[in-house]
Amino acid sequence: MLKVENLVKVYKDVRALDGLNLDVKQGQVYGFLGPNGAGKSTTILSLLGLIFPQEGSISLFGEEVFRDGKYDEGKLVKAKARIGYMPEHATLWDFLTPVQTLDIIADAFKIPKAEKEKRIGELLDLVGLKEVRNRKVGKFSKGMRQRLLLAQALINDPELLILDEPMTGLDPKGIAEFKDIIREQKKAGKTVFFSSHILAHVEEVCDTVGVIVKGKLRLEDSIENIKREFLRKAGYTIIIETNRPVDFSGVEWSVTPLGENKYRVLAEGDVREEIHDFVANQGAKILTMQVKEPSLEEIFLKMVK
Amino acid sequence: MxxxxxxxxxxxxRTKKLWVILGIMVLLYIPVFYIIKSIGGSEITVEGAMAFLIQFVTGMAGFFIGILALLMGAxxxxxxxxxxxxxxxxxxxxxxxxYIGGKFLAHSVVLFLALLLSTVVGTLGVVWLGAPLTAVLVRDVLLLNMLLLLAMVQLVALGYIISTLVKSSSSALGLALVLAFVLFLIMPNVVGYLTFKASMNNPNMGHDEYIELQKEYTTKYLFYVPTSQVGVITGDVSNTDGDLANVTYNGMPYAIKKNPANLGILIxxxxxxxxxxxxxxxxxxxx
Structure with a gap:
C-alpha cells in the first residue's frame, strides 16, 4: 500500500530524513510517532510529492512514484486520486463556506455533480458541520476548521487516509468522534497513516506503530508486540496482594512492600509462576496479581532517549 | 488548470488590496478631469482628448495596477x-x-478587468470633456489595454519569482513595495537625468531629437520597467508640443508598429x- 525505502531529505545542513524505511500494509491503522523535528511531517509531505527528497524511493498502491530525487508526476497524480490528506497547522480558504470548500475540492477529483452533492451532505453531517454549512470558514474556530479539514480529506472516499496530527485543537467530544471515524475507516478496509504526539490517541486507534527519531525509523511493530518486547528488555513490574505477610528475603527479584500484604516485584522476566510457587511455599495465598503494563508513552520516552 | x-x-x-488600489486610482481620475475641464476643456480636440486619455491611463493605471500586479505575484x-x-x-x-498556470491565468484576468475599469472611467471622462465615442477610440483603448496587460503580466511574473524566493509573505510584500518604488520612481528619474545630461552635450538638440534620445535611453536602461516600455510605445500615439489643442494623432497601431523592440522586450x-x-x-x- 505504502512503501518507503532509504528516503533521505536534507534541508540545508539538517538531515530531516536519514534513510527512512516504512512499509504500511492495506487495512492497517498505522500510528507514526516521533518527537518534534523527528521527520514526521517531512515524511508525509514526501509521500504526497509536496517536497523533494534527495535519495530513496516511494511506492504508493504498488507503483513507484518517486526515485532518487524525481517524482513520476503521472503516477503520483493517479495515486493522489486515491489518497485523502489532512495537514497539520493548515486552514482552508477563508472566503469559502464548508459547502463551497468541499465542492471545489470534489472538483479536483472530478466527482460527478449528483454524487458530489450527496457526499458533501454526508460528510458535513459526519464531522458535525451541517448547522454551519453556509458560514464562511474565516469565522470558524480551530476545532471547526479541523473538522472541515477532515471532511475534505474524506471527499474522495480515499483508500489511504494520511492524517498529520489530526486531533490538535479538538475538544474531547471532537476527539472521540474523530476516533470513531478512524475506526469506521478501518472497518471499511481503508488504510490510515496518522502522525500524532498524543500517544494515548495512537494507542487507542492504531494497530501498528512506527517510531521515527532523527529521520530514522527506530521501531515498527504492533502495539502488543512492542509492549511485550519492552517488558522483556526493561523488566516486569508485578503487583501482588496476599492473604498474610510473606518473607521475600533471599529471592533474586527486587521486592518493595506497598502496604499491608501488598508488594511490588521487579524482575527481568515474566516470573508470575515463580512468585505464585514462592508464596504458596510459605503457606500464603495470592489474592490479586497484576502485571503493570508500560504505557506507550513510557516506551516512547525510552526510545527517544 | x-x-x-x-x-x-x-x-x-475578494482581496482587499485590489479594491483599495482600484478605489484610490478611480478617485484620482475625478479631480484630474475637473482640472482639464476648468483650464480649457472646451477647446480640446478629439485627437487631443484621445492622446490625453492614452497617456493618462498609461500613467495612472500603469502605476497603480502595476503595484497591484507586483504585490499579487509576490x-x-x-x-x-x-x-x-x-x-x-x-x-x-x-x-x-x-495549478500555477491556472493561478497565473486568474491573475491576468483580474488585472485585465482592473485595466478595463480604469479605461472605462478614463473614456467616460474624455467623453465628458467633449470627445465623441468613435470606433478609433474604442480600438485604441482596447489595444492600450492589451499593451498594459502585457506589462502587468510581466510584473506578476516578476512577483512569482519573489514569491518562490522569499518564504515569508510579509517580507515578500515589503520587498515588492521597495521594488515598485525603485522600478516606477527611482530608475525612471535616474534615466531621465542621464538623458538630460547627455542632451547637454549637444546644445543644438531640438525637441524631436530629445524625444528620440529619451526613447533610446528608456529602451536601453529601463528595459526591466514594463510601464516605461509601454510609455515609449504610447509616446508615438500622438505628436504634441504639450498643448492639447494642437495634437497630431497617429493611433495605437502606428505606435506599436513603430516600436517593435519595446514590444519584443515586453513579451x-x-x-x-x-x-x-x-x-x-x-x-x-x-x-
Missing part, C-alpha cells in the same frame, strides 16, 4: 504555503504546472520571468 483558475479568480476578487505562493492551503490543494490529483522578458517563476514552483518544497 481550470481548477487553479476558478479558485484563484474568486480569491483575487504573495501568490508563499502566503498559500503559510496558510497551508497550498498543501491541501497540491495533495489533490493536480499537476503543479496546471520576451515576460516569458523569461514566467519561465523562472514556473520552474521554481515546479521544483520547490511546499512546506
Amino acid at each position: 481550470l481548477w487553479g483558475f476558478q479558485l484563484e479568480f474568486r480569491q483575487s476578487l 504573495t501568490a505562493i508563499n502566503s498559500e504555503i503559510e496558510k497551508g492551503t497550498l498543501r491541501v490543494a497540491m495533495s489533490k490529483p493536480l499537476k503543479r504546472v496546471g 520576451g522578458l515576460t516569458l523569461v520571468y514566467l519561465g523562472i517563476g514556473f520552474y521554481r514552483f515546479l521544483r520547490m518544497d511546499l512546506r
